Each structure stands twice: as C-alpha cells, then as structure tokens.
Amino acid sequence: MNLFASEEHKTPLQLPIKDGTVLYIPSFFSSEKASEYFTRLTTETPWQQDSITLFGKTHPQPRLTALYGNNSKPYSYSGITMLPKQFTPTLKEIKCDVEKFSEVNFTTVLLNLYRNGSDSNGWHSDNEKELGTNPVIASVSFGAPRMFHLKHKTDKALKHKIILEHGSLLLMKGATQENWLHQIPKTTKRVAPRINLTFRIVY
Ligand SMILES: O=C(O)CCC(=O)C(=O)O
Numbered sequence: 001m002n003l004f005a006s007e008e009h010k011t012p013l014q015l016p017i018k019d020g021t022v023l024y025i026p027s028f029f030s031s032e033k034a035s036e037y038f039t040r041l042t043t044e045t046p047w048q049q050d051s052i053t054l055f056g057k058t059h060p061q062p063r064l065t066a067l068y069g070n071n072s073k074p075y076s077y078s079g080i081t082m083l084p085k086q087f088t089p090t091l092k093e094i095k096c097d098v099e100k101f102s103e104v105n106f107t108t109v110l111l112n113l114y115r116n117g118s119d120s121n122g123w124h125s126d127n128e129k130e131l132g133t134n135p136v137i138a139s140v141s142f143g144a145p146r147m148f149h150l151k152h153k154t155d156k157a158l159k160h161k162i163i164l165e166h167g168s169l170l171l172m173k174g175a176t177q178e179n180w181l182h183q184i185p186k187t188t189k190r191v192a193p194r195i196n197l198t199f200r201i202v203y
C-alpha cells in the first residue's frame with residue numbers, strides 16, 4: 001500500500017439524518033495545508049459586507065463574503081445579488097480536491113469570513129432556484145472551529161449539531177436543502193476568525 005497516496009483518512013462520517021444526506025470529513029485537508037489556505041484566503045480575498053433585506057428591514061450581514069465562479073451568472077439570496085469574480089489559483093486548487101472527492105464539478109464558490117463570535121449565518125436552506133433541485137453543496141472550513149446546527153423544517157423534534165473543524169469538508173446532498181435548515185450561531189466564547197467556502201452549481 002502506498003501510504004502517501006492513501007485516501008484512508010478521508011473516510012466520511014454520515015450524520016444520522018432522515019430526508020437528506022450530510023457527510024462530514026474532519027481532516028479533508030491536513031492542518032498545515034488548511035493553515036496555508038486560511039492565510040492565503042484572508043489576504044487575497046476582497047471581503048465585502050453586504051446588506052440583506054429580511055421582512056422588509058435592511059441590515060448589514062453579520063459576516064463578510066465574496067463570490068467566485070467560472071460563469072458570469074448572478075447569484076441571489078436574501079435580497080442580495082452577487083456577481084462572481086474569476087476563480088483565483090488558490091480557489092482552483094481547493095476546488096479541484098473537493099471535486100475529485102465529491103465527484104461533482106462546481107461552477108461557483110461563496111466565501112464567508114466570520115471575524116469573531118458575533119459573526120453568524122442565520123437559519124436558512126440553500127434552495128435558491130438557480131441551484132436546481134437536490135443541489136450538492138460542498139462546504140470547506142478553515143480557521144477557528146464553529147458550531148453548525150441543522151433542524152428539520154416540519155418535524156420540529158429533529159435537530160443535529162456538529163463542530164466544523166479546521167480543514168474539514170461537509171457535503172450536503174439529496175433532499176437536505178428541501179427538508180432541513182442550517183445555521184452558524186453566534187457564540188459568546190472568544191473565537192478567532194473562520195473562513196468557510198461553499199461550492200455550488202449555479203445554473
Ligand atoms: O459557514 C458555514 O459553515 C455555512 C455557510 C452557509 O451555510 C452558506 O453560505 O450558505
């Protein structure tokens with residue numbers, strides 16, 4: 001066996017959820033590689049803070065974002081329309097590894113920077129029309145670990161929590177977006193910055 005070519009450490013853990021498929025791969029990237037990507041993305045990304053409109057009220061989003069893609073199709077959510085920038089060499093490298101593993105070719109990546117525990121991402125599902133039905137979303141995390149919550153849309157008793165660690169990959173597939181909401185809650189703990197990348201196909 002060639003230890004260096006081994007993908008053994010990338011064995012996914014499947015969350016025990018019904019009506020959807022969520023896989024978690026803790027050390028998808030080594031800690032060293034993940035730290036390198038964290039630094040590169042921190043400095044290379046033109047982070048912006050958009051305002052979102054929810055229930056007719058406009059608020060600055062509680063995190064910074066950036067959108068990259070290999071087409072120029074706009075992506076809209078919560079009243080924001082973002083136009084993608086061209087993929088950078090860093091993002092192409094990460095995308096290539098994620099695509100090999102997930103066997104999906106993504107067009108687009110949304111980057112989120114959570115500067116501290118006050119930054120968050122409220123309950124939502126990634127169910128925008130331009131993602132099509134049963135989208136595969138590949139979510140990569142670098143930097144401080146943060147909690148990820150899932151709750152079922154109709155069966156209120158069904159909830160899951162998982163910590164998204166440095167260098168991890170979370171894959172959401174099947175009917176997950178149709179049946180579940182997810183969030184990154186605020187925390188009162190002192191936490192360092194975290195960067196998350198969600199790869200998507202935008203039609
Ligand atoms: O930061 C995360 O892990 C989640 C990001 C997310 O849900 C999104 O951008 O749609």
Ligand SMILES: [Fe+2]
Nearest residue numbers: 124125126182
């Ligand atoms: Fe999401």
